[in-house]
Amino acid sequence: MANVVPDSFKTDLLKGEFNFDSSGGSTFKLALYTDISGLTTATTAFTATNEVGTSGTNYTSGGNTLTNNGVAISSNIGFVDFADLTFSSVTLSAVGALIYKSGG
Numbered sequence: 001m002a003n004v005v006p007d008s009f010k011t012d013l014l015k016g017e018f019n020f021d022s023s024g025g026s027t028f029k030l031a032l033y034t035d036i037s038g039l040t041t042a043t044t045a046f047t048a049t050n051e052v053g054t055s056g057t058n059y060t061s062g063g064n065t066l067t068n069n070g071v072a073i074s075s076n077i078g079f080v081d082f083a084d085l086t087f088s089s090v091t092l093s094a095v096g097a098l099i100y101k102s103g104g
Helices: 007-014
Strands: 028-034 069-073 075-082 097-099
Touching: none
Parallel strands: none
Antiparallel strands: 028 097, 069 075
16 A cells, blocks of 8 residues: 655645644544545545445544654654554445544
């Protein structure tokens, strides 16, 4: 599976649009997809196109909220540590995911 980092994320990161503090920071969500070919470097926001179906699956459109464990550094590499995410009692097939800032 390919990792795609949208250009809008790169520019908005440098503009300070995201707050990765574990307390009081931005809210991030993870949505699941059956086809990620539409998620490209031109992607600017969450899209329901090709998102996994919600009917009878116990999956809510838009995905689940990620718990931010904070920013850390290891071997000179900085990263955001999100807690493992569980979709309980969900019946579906997914080939990819999108992490996005919720609420603008």
